[in-house]
Amino acid sequence: MSGAERGPSGRAGGGDDRRPAAGDRAKEHWLVRPVSLRRIKIVSVIVLALTVLPDLFVEQHAAFGVEDAFGFYAAYGFLACVAMVLVAKALGAALKRGDRYYD
């Protein structure tokens, strides 16, 4: 895992803009070169900012009163996912077994 692993923050960002390339060079694929990774990171941050920006002038229909807050969906999506990962982690501590458990 260690050598090839790019680390947890290596690809922080939207993560939807990754596309495979046909040109598989002899050494490193262009997608995994450090330069590309840095660019992907920068583009991701810009995309994230761009999705929140419209909240300044687009009005959400606030059926329940909070959805029109600035960046509501961004914050809610992020926090909900963090919560779900933590819940899964906690449950995993109790429920995880080796994958030959039933064999």
Place this chain on the structure above:
Amino acid sequence: MTSVPPGLILIAGGMLLPLLRGRVRALAVLGLPLATLALVWAVPVGASSTLPFLGWELAPVHGTVTGRLFATIFSITAFAAGLFALPRARPLELAAALVYAGGAVGVTLAGDVVTLFVFWELMAVASTTVIWASDQPGAWSASMRYLLIHLLGGMLLMAGLAAHVAGTGSVAFQAFPTEGIARWLILAGFLVNAGAPPFSAWIADAYPEASPSGMVFLSAFTTKAAVYALLVGFPGTGVLVPIGLYMVFYGIIYALLENDMRRILAYSIVNQVGFMVTGIGIGTEMALNGAASHAFAHIIYKALLLMSAGSVLHATGRRKCTELGGLFRSMPATTVCGAVGALAISSFPFTSGFVSKSMVSQAAVDEHAMVVWFLLAAASAGVFLHAGIKFPWFVFFQRDSGLRPPDPPAPMRAAMWLFAALSVAIGLVPGPLYALLPHAVTYEPYTVPHVVAYLQLLLFAGLAFFVMLPLMRRTETIALDLDWIYRRPLAVLARDMAQRIDRSRRAAERTGQIAWARLASGLFQAYGPGGALGRTRPTGTMLLWVVLLLGAFVILHFSQSG
């Protein structure tokens, strides 16, 4: 109108398939679903064929808008999954899959509960056979557990339907009365097949043991036929809302803990069916349209995701995330198709999931169900987390596993491209799908606020994934589920009981054998060649004894009477 159910074409074709060879067989696998599709569309809405049976009027073919929607997608999926299966699947799998698809089509066109039940059980048998035909090592025992659960569900359904018919005197398949034990038994029977609690585990237990193509078939029919049955039989049943929400989060949490890529996708079936069940529970026209259209869209993108995962399994023989990674280098088509499926399941704007799932959320808004809406929104983000990113990331990207498998053969690629194109086409032009829905659609998915809201929700869910990545490191583990009860304690009990029965049977046998041997040797001693009663005696001796006995008798007689 023909009274022959269109599904029977697939069923008969499937049963005859093993007799065919080579090109003719391939032609049958692809042609029969298309013929069925044509026949489905030849059934006018509202038309009904009748068939007298044991004093009831059955309606084996009954045209409804909802039924046609499901029959259409079942036929299309049978075609695409068949195409995907051609290069690798065993003949038995192909045959069983056609019968299975025919059963699903039969369910969606059944106008009465007897027909429904017959096709329902046929699906159970055929789908078990699909798992049997697998080349994966755990298939046999998984198929047995699968069959057990479905026999249980079938029993509940049978009991409920019998009580319903006895109570109401009607065999028509329509919304069931709102009270009575029959209703709950039928609901339970349907829910077992939908993967509702406490029987959610069978999906992730059994499906991933099927072959690469087998799981594509399995993902499409059983759970969605159950969704169809719930849509018709139980619209607006309040208890379905919490059940659906449980399924939504169950799927996310277990998928987050899972290491096997196809089990991740199996859990996300439960998750997606949860959205549909919630919609059926809300029960407004908007919600039912959402549930029906989401089932349609889901079958396509889930099959697409499983084709992508199946291609990886086909090429590498590996299923675990810990053994995969970096495959985008050598499997570009599989990666792109998998990514399209991942975006569609996440309801990304301009994919099919976006135009279908959001109707369920909208229905929650319309009904002022705030908690439901907030949970659905969190779950939508969670889908991107567990299926939308996790699956493609760990399989195609993350670290380089060093594997350089090629993309799969042409038929498998063609099937993937077909469903990828459909997923995007439905997202871009939802009109034709909306026109097939049970109720008139007044919903417009593409408003600027809605698109912005979804992009925020999903992209920041993506951010959360990469921020939390250290916590998501894959381990070679499974997570225990309620199936533990019948795989451990109940299995131990059953094994123990079987041993005891076996032991006592043997003991009884031994006792019986000994008793028989004694009896036989006793008889032999008495009547055998050397036995006292078997000996031949001289006539004179016999005569002497007769005279003595008669004499004694005469003396006794006269001494008493005198």
